[in-house]
Amino acid sequence: MKKAVFSILFTGALFPSVFAQNESIQQKGDIGFTIGASQYFGDLNPRSSIKNIKPAFGIFYRKQFTNYLGLRISGHYTELGFSDADSKAPFQQARNLSFQTKVWEAAIHGDFNFYKYVPGDPSYPFTPYITFGLGVFGFNPYTELNGDKIYLHDLGTEGQNIGYADASGKKRKPYKKTAVCMPFGIGVKYNVSKNLNLSFQIGQRLTLTDYLDDVSTTYVGADKFGGEPTATQLQDRSLEVQPTAIGVEGRQRGWSKQKDQYMIAEIGISFNIKSYRCPNSY
Numbered sequence: 001m002k003k004a005v006f007s008i009l010f011t012g013a014l015f016p017s018v019f020a021q022n023e024s025i026q027q028k029g030d031i032g033f034t035i036g037a038s039q040y041f042g043d044l045n046p047r048s049s050i051k052n053i054k055p056a057f058g059i060f061y062r063k064q065f066t067n068y069l070g071l072r073i074s075g076h077y078t079e080l081g082f083s084d085a086d087s088k089a090p091f092q093q094a095r096n097l098s099f100q101t102k103v104w105e106a107a108i109h110g111d112f113n114f115y116k117y118v119p120g121d122p123s124y125p126f127t128p129y130i131t132f133g134l135g136v137f138g139f140n141p142y143t144e145l146n147g148d149k150i151y152l153h154d155l156g157t158e159g160q161n162i163g164y165a166d167a168s169g170k171k172r173k174p175y176k177k178t179a180v181c182m183p184f185g186i187g188v189k190y191n192v193s194k195n196l197n198l199s200f201q202i203g204q205r206l207t208l209t210d211y212l213d214d215v216s217t218t219y220v221g222a223d224k225f226g227g228e229p230t231a232t233q234l235q236d237r238s239l240e241v242q243p244t245a246i247g248v249e250g251r252q253r254g255w256s257k258q259k260d261q262y263m264i265a266e267i268g269i270s271f272n273i274k275s276y277r278c279p280n281s282y
């Protein structure tokens with residue numbers, strides 16, 4: 001018995017890492033890429049239908065401060081789009097608007113693991129997590145007219161380029177093609193090996209713009225555009241599907257009190273930059 005105890009103590013003294021190895025490993029960070037799909041929500045999709053899904057791609061770097069807390073910098077590219085023709089609502093079918101846009105996004109996120117996550121340690125290979133952050137994205141909505149791609153921002157379809165003032169006297173100004181977004185979501189990640197991780201995440205983006213789809217407020221009326229044919233036609237496309245135009249001045253075109261949103265669901269692969277031993281980490 002004494003020999004057995006002595007052997008254990010002797011081994012522990014010579015090779016302390018044998019006992020501390022798993023508990024002392026801490027992930028310093030990882031870098032990776034993602035692939036997935038995006039969905040737009042807004043004035044052309046007010047019922048949050050899952051339609052017109054577009055591909056999405058991303059890259060990220062994450063600094064891991066503890067086994068539970070990390071800070072991630074990400075970049076995403078995706079496309080968004082929707083059409084009133086895909087709606088079952090009579091008003092939207094009559095309105096007959098549509099848009100598409102490319103989106104470039106950069107954001108910083110805080111990631112919070114629910115479980116202790118230690119790459120290389122088989123005792124802690126998996127965790128669900130939550131994430132939220134702040135970002136900025138660029139967009140430029142366009143539509144198609146007679147087979148041609150027409151960018152809508154330059155037309156000012158709600159009177160932004162002609163100094164139109166609504167009933168309250170407020171003038172409409174051209175919207176910016178960059179806006180702030182607030183991404184938040186949930187995910188899970190799994191450590192495949194000491195150097196490789198897999199993840200799945202669903203992230204919603206609240207935005208501070210209502211012009212992601214070029215639709216926000218009320219019609220200004222065809223007569224306000226000075227005979228400019230493209231702007232006149234694209235501010236109200238109802239005549240393409242019915243005999244009577246609905247785009248009279250002051251009639252609702254969009255809903256400005258609710259900002260546009262988009263969502264990205266993605267699968268990620270990341271590579272651990274470095275692991276090191278820190279017995280005091282938790």
